[in-house]
Amino acid sequence: MAGKTMPELHLGLEGIYFAESSICKVDGTKGRLYYRGYSIGELAGYSDFEEVSYLLLHGELPTRSQLIAFRRRMRAERTLPNKIIGIIEEESVRSHPMHVLLTAVAALAAYDKEADVASPRANMEKSIRLISKAGSIVAAIGRLRSGKQYVRPDARLGHAENMLYMMNGTRPSSNAARLLDLMMVLHAEHSSNASTFSTIVTGATLSDLYSAVASGIATLKGPLHGGADERALQMLRDIKRPENTERYIDEALQNKRRVMGFGHRVYKTYDPRARIIRKILLDLSLESGEVKNLAQIALRAEKLMIERLGRSKGIWPNVDFFTGPVYVHIGIIPALFTPMFAASRMPGWCAHMLEYWEHSRLIRPLEYYTGQAGRRYVPLGRR
Amino acid sequence: MAGKTMPELHLGLEGIYFAESSICKVDGTKGRLYYRGYSIGELAGYSDFEEVSYLLLHGELPTRSQLIAFRRRMRAERTLPNKIIGIIEEESVRSHPMHVLLTAVAALAAYDKEADVASPRANMEKSIRLISKAGSIVAAIGRLRSGKQYVRPDARLGHAENMLYMMNGTRPSSNAARLLDLMMVLHAEHSSNASTFSTIVTGATLSDLYSAVASGIATLKGPLHGGADERALQMLRDIKRPENTERYIDEALQNKRRVMGFGHRVYKTYDPRARIIRKILLDLSLESGEVKNLAQIALRAEKLMIERLGRSKGIWPNVDFFTGPVYVHIGIIPALFTPMFAASRMPGWCAHMLEYWEHSRLIRPLEYYTGQAGRRYVPLGRR
Numbered sequence: 214m215a216g217k218t219m220p221e222l223h224l225g226l227e228g229i230y231f232a233e234s235s236i237c238k239v240d241g242t243k244g245r246l247y248y249r250g251y252s253i254g255e256l257a258g259y260s261d262f263e264e265v266s267y268l269l270l271h272g273e274l275p276t277r278s279q280l281i282a283f284r285r286r287m288r289a290e291r292t293l294p295n296k297i298i299g300i301i302e303e304e305s306v307r308s309h310p311m312h313v314l315l316t317a318v319a320a321l322a323a324y325d326k327e328a329d330v331a332s333p334r335a336n337m338e339k340s341i342r343l344i345s346k347a348g349s350i351v352a353a354i355g356r357l358r359s360g361k362q363y364v365r366p367d368a369r370l371g372h373a374e375n376m377l378y379m380m381n382g383t384r385p386s387s388n389a390a391r392l393l394d395l396m397m398v399l400h401a402e403h404s405s406n407a408s409t410f411s412t413i414v415t416g417a418t419l420s421d422l423y424s425a426v427a428s429g430i431a432t433l434k435g436p437l438h439g440g441a442d443e444r445a446l447q448m449l450r451d452i453k454r455p456e457n458t459e460r461y462i463d464e465a466l467q468n469k470r471r472v473m474g475f476g477h478r479v480y481k482t483y484d485p486r487a488r489i490i491r492k493i494l495l496d497l498s499l500e501s502g503e504v505k506n507l508a509q510i511a512l513r514a515e516k517l518m519i520e521r522l523g524r525s526k527g528i529w530p531n532v533d534f535f536t537g538p539v540y541v542h543i544g545i546i547p548a549l550f551t552p553m554f555a556a557s558r559m560p561g562w563c564a565h566m567l568e569y570w571e572h573s574r575l576i577r578p579l580e581y582y583t584g585q586a587g588r589r590y591v592p593l594g595r596r
Numbered sequence: 597m598a599g600k601t602m603p604e605l606h607l608g609l610e611g612i613y614f615a616e617s618s619i620c621k622v623d624g625t626k627g628r629l630y631y632r633g634y635s636i637g638e639l640a641g642y643s644d645f646e647e648v649s650y651l652l653l654h655g656e657l658p659t660r661s662q663l664i665a666f667r668r669r670m671r672a673e674r675t676l677p678n679k680i681i682g683i684i685e686e687e688s689v690r691s692h693p694m695h696v697l698l699t700a701v702a703a704l705a706a707y708d709k710e711a712d713v714a715s716p717r718a719n720m721e722k723s724i725r726l727i728s729k730a731g732s733i734v735a736a737i738g739r740l741r742s743g744k745q746y747v748r749p750d751a752r753l754g755h756a757e758n759m760l761y762m763m764n765g766t767r768p769s770s771n772a773a774r775l776l777d778l779m780m781v782l783h784a785e786h787s788s789n790a791s792t793f794s795t796i797v798t799g800a801t802l803s804d805l806y807s808a809v810a811s812g813i814a815t816l817k818g819p820l821h822g823g824a825d826e827r828a829l830q831m832l833r834d835i836k837r838p839e840n841t842e843r844y845i846d847e848a849l850q851n852k853r854r855v856m857g858f859g860h861r862v863y864k865t866y867d868p869r870a871r872i873i874r875k876i877l878l879d880l881s882l883e884s885g886e887v888k889n890l891a892q893i894a895l896r897a898e899k900l901m902i903e904r905l906g907r908s909k910g911i912w913p914n915v916d917f918f919t920g921p922v923y924v925h926i927g928i929i930p931a932l933f934t935p936m937f938a939a940s941r942m943p944g945w946c947a948h949m950l951e952y953w954e955h956s957r958l959i960r961p962l963e964y965y966t967g968q969a970g971r972r973y974v975p976l977g978r979r
Contacts, residue, residue: 238969440802
């Protein structure tokens with residue numbers, strides 16, 4: 214390596230722009246998030262997951278007739294082939310739910326005649342299929358992993374409402390359906406985070422949409438990514454009672470243990486999604502039982518963390534911090550948190566892939582070689 | 597966006613270094629390739645796939661006793677759970693073989709008690725399992741997709757030899773086994789190409805090894821990546837006879853049609869792997885039947901392309917150009933080319949993941965937002 218200057222290393226690709234996109238704007242300084250130009254606050258307040266999926270895929274809010282047609286298409290695609298139900302049944306009792314989701318989505322390609330058709334029309338159709346069926350798969354994993362019977366989707370229900378129905382076998386309250394729908398809107402898209410980037414890296418070889426989103430699912434599984442909300446909830450449960458919060462947090466900070474759900478690669482201020490969920494937690498803190506307890510602990514921990522680290526170090530609550538208590542309230546078990554995130558992010562993954570394929574380019578960065586050079590092979594007898 | 601300067605865009609991340617690595621050196625200017633410091637020429641001449649897998653995973657050539665122990669471990673891991681054989685049987689008759697491989701590898705995690713154990717020891721064990729079982733899965737896909745009975749692995753045979761045995765139900769000739777082994781050595785590793793990079797992006801969220809290599813498989817499926825050799829063979833077959841070669845190539849160049857198997861993101865000279873396979877083609881061009889024909893067409897096309905584009909534009913044959921005729925000679929059908937590539941690259945994917953996890957860092961680049969900002973939500977009734 215003598216005489217060779219080392220190139221600049223961009224570890225984690227932090228700060229590197231790899232593409233243009235008109236899907237999502239994350240303003241990490243001001244703490245703002247826009248899907249296709251619409252603020253997450255307005256979408257959370259007025260829209261729902263089906264409409265947001267349309268918006269992400271098409272770039273525009275649908276007209277009334279477009280929305281009716283889109284909902285009809287989405288709802289018609291909820292059914293799962295029997296073989297896929299069989300795979301979920303077989304795998305979900307023994308495997309990580311994200312492995313089951315990955316297996317089921319990969320296997321699903323076999324039942325789509327257009328799986329390997331690469332036209333924009335076919336890719337839009339496949340996006341609708343994937344968004345719709347991902348909801349059914351996740352609901353089925355939740356149900357079948359505890360040995361219960363598969364529940365067929367009900368096309369009269371909204372997307373989130375149907376997922377709760379398929380999970381529990383009974384129609385959810387309108388409040389639970391609305392809350393899950395809101396959570397799915399908040400998780401639907403977030404520019405080129407690790408799983409979306411992985412989806413694009415896969416699709417950029419002109420691999421198909423099933424393979425691309427499979428890559429996204431595999432990436433979302435990581436505890437640094439999709440797994441964070443599950444671990445944040447575990448922390449709230451470990452704290453046990455609101456009055457323990459201060460001692461727990463201070464001990465964690467003193468021992469430099471990571472407090473889950475705080476800090477973000479992009480947001481250097483309050484995550485706007487966390488701000489929306491925080492309002493729900495204020496309501497939940499007035500309820501009873503475990504949810505009340507968790508909400509109160511979360512709100513106390515948030516206040517303490519902001520005092521200790523927020524303004525001084527730019528470490529603020531992120532979306533993962535508050536989601537756990539809401540999911541507990543809706544009746545979603547922690548093992549399903551990341552699959553829920555995947556089902557919610559499916560429109561984002563698909564929208565990015567549709568966009569990237571318009572001007573696709575292979576993604577192939579470099580590694581800087583630090584190993585030995587020019588070693589001579591030594592025959593086995595002389596080793 | 598007024599007043600904001602556009603950041604530098606690194607489309608395709610070309611020329612960007614995202615990590616250090618001591619696994620593979622690709623010298624694109626001199627046309628040299630080293631695994632762990634050993635030149636691909638020496639490894640192709642003296643080593644085999646099992647030893648090269650050890651070298652990639654451990655960084656050193658094994659001693660005799662280490663090699664014996666490694667071969668024993670690899671061979672003991674070849675068996676597939678019955679449920680996985682069932683999935684391959686069910687899917688391979690209807691789905692793209694890469695989708696089947698993806699499904700099977702994802703499902704395999706359910707049968708590994710250490711699937712989600714992240715220790716270096718567990719990850720090394722899982723690497724051996726994955727390298728070994730990937731060979732069995734690919735062989736089983738080749739066999740079961742034509743409706744034949746599954747053939748159990750034979751632990752007395754070498755890795756490539758056993759794959760041919762599981763595919764055909766009869767022991768291969770030593771020549772066929774040696775050629776497939778050589779092809780697998782040549783494909784075992786190639787620094788951070790798209791599939792390896794995708795594997796690392798997935799693993800960098802601290803997702804598990806099954807999920808990480810699943811991402812690699814999904815990415816390798818793309819025709820710009822793993823699918824290139826299949827398309828290069830199709831071109832040779834389209835040319836039909838050696839004497840048609842010149843007309844075909846010149847027409848393709850005139851009409852700016854891409855000639856498959858030429859040009860490479862990193863090599864700006866002769867791909868050293870192509871150089872090794874070219875020697876085999878010289879032998880095959882003296883055989884008879886289709887293989888002789890394909891080898892002769894390939895050698896003519898290579899000569900023409902180098903004359904037309906090699907020195908002037910830096911477009912040289914890459915590894916994908918010559919592999920097809922060799923696979924045809926061994927009896928591997930085109931639909932299995934990419935799965936074969938995946939089974940060969942498994943040690944490279946695993947080695948990169950083991951290395952990256954030593955100093956892991958989330959990979960999260962940015963997109964430059966070019967869409968609208970601050971649109972106001974319009975209620976459905978007013979759209």
